[in-house]
Amino acid sequence: MKNVFLAGAFLVLAQWYSSQSFDNQAHRGGKSLYPENTIPAMKNALEMNVTTLEMDLAVTKDKKVILSHDAFLSPELITKPDGTYIPKDSGFYYKIYDMSYAKIRTFDVGSKKLDRYLDQKKMKVQKPLFSDVIDACEAYSRELKRPLPFYNIETKTRPFSDHIFHPEPKEFVDLMMEIIVKKGIQDRVIIQSFDPRTLEIIHKEYPKIMTALLVEKVDDKKMVQQQAHFENIPVEKFMQYPNHLNGIAGDMKFLSFTPTIYSPDHTLVTSTLVQECHALGMKVIPWTVNTKERLKELKDMGIDGVISDDPRIFE
Numbered sequence: 001m002k003n004v005f006l007a008g009a010f011l012v013l014a015q016w017y018s019s020q021s022f023d024n025q026a027h028r029g030g031k032s033l034y035p036e037n038t039i040p041a042m043k044n045a046l047e048m049n050v051t052t053l054e055m056d057l058a059v060t061k062d063k064k065v066i067l068s069h070d071a072f073l074s075p076e077l078i079t080k081p082d083g084t085y086i087p088k089d090s091g092f093y094y095k096i097y098d099m100s101y102a103k104i105r106t107f108d109v110g111s112k113k114l115d116r117y118l119d120q121k122k123m124k125v126q127k128p129l130f131s132d133v134i135d136a137c138e139a140y141s142r143e144l145k146r147p148l149p150f151y152n153i154e155t156k157t158r159p160f161s162d163h164i165f166h167p168e169p170k171e172f173v174d175l176m177m178e179i180i181v182k183k184g185i186q187d188r189v190i191i192q193s194f195d196p197r198t199l200e201i202i203h204k205e206y207p208k209i210m211t212a213l214l215v216e217k218v219d220d221k222k223m224v225q226q227q228a229h230f231e232n233i234p235v236e237k238f239m240q241y242p243n244h245l246n247g248i249a250g251d252m253k254f255l256s257f258t259p260t261i262y263s264p265d266h267t268l269v270t271s272t273l274v275q276e277c278h279a280l281g282m283k284v285i286p287w288t289v290n291t292k293e294r295l296k297e298l299k300d301m302g303i304d305g306v307i308s309d310d311p312r313i314f315e
Contacts, residue, residue: 079111288309
């Protein structure tokens with residue numbers, strides 16, 4: 001009986017999400033205002049007109065799931081334990097998958113001033129455990145007496161970086177889903193990825209979980225740039241994810257199912273694209289939309305939500 005109740009509750013919440021007119025998502029917690037992918041950023045977003053907290057996951061050497069957009073400690077963002085900065089050309093030497101979480105926690109991700117985000121509050125803060133983020137957001141939502149948030153969670157994997165920046169997709173998904181299920185938030189989770197392999201695993205093993213296919217346009221120049229960072233990786237590996245060169249139809253060939261959401265770079269969105277996605281039963285939630293003017297343009301095209309660095313555009 002309990003399982004029947006939970007399944008029913010799951011369905012009701014999934015249908016509630018699907019029926020919402022617009023989904024306001026705070027990209028990395030709203031990195032224009034607070035250090036990205038940190039608990040302070042997520043809590044600040046909860047105080048604003050946000051439906052969904054968007055975040056990125058990485059896996060450490062000791063198999064801890066943490067929030068991080070980059071697979072390494074970024075020279076742009078990070079301050080070393082001794083207060084100095086990571087040299088600009090040495091970020092790849094600080095690969096998260098090669099470091100323990102105890103070591104990663106000694107680095108400060110929130111004090112360095114960023115020229116692109118002049119309004120971002122500066123503070124000493126660490127890359128958090130995924131489980132701690134969920135606990136903090138659930139508790140703070142209840143404290144604020146606001147609806148519990150949805151979580152749009154990106155699996156930071158690519159076919160060309162298995163065992164370099166992350167474990168293989170199956171292990172990554174297992175580590176992530178163990179936490180999601182334990183915390184009981186699977187009815188409010190979207191799993192998004194540029195890597196169709198992780199979405200296929202989610203669809204097969206957790207068919208009720210909402211999914212989002214992330215899409216960017218990857219031309220030959222960008223492909224060469226990506227390949228330059230990886231030695232001895234077959235060229236074919238760099239072709240195993242959507243590149244939008246053949247439109248929605250080409251992107252969908254990478255999946256055996258239709259995801260809940262099609263999530264492109266906002267510059268790719270047209271009214272025709274939105275109509276095509278809706279005809280296939282997918283919502284359209286582009287990234288990264290950071291001005292009210294662009295938000296209005298996209299709303300006029302019929303999109304279903306946006307992912308934004310700056311939650312102030314939702315006010």
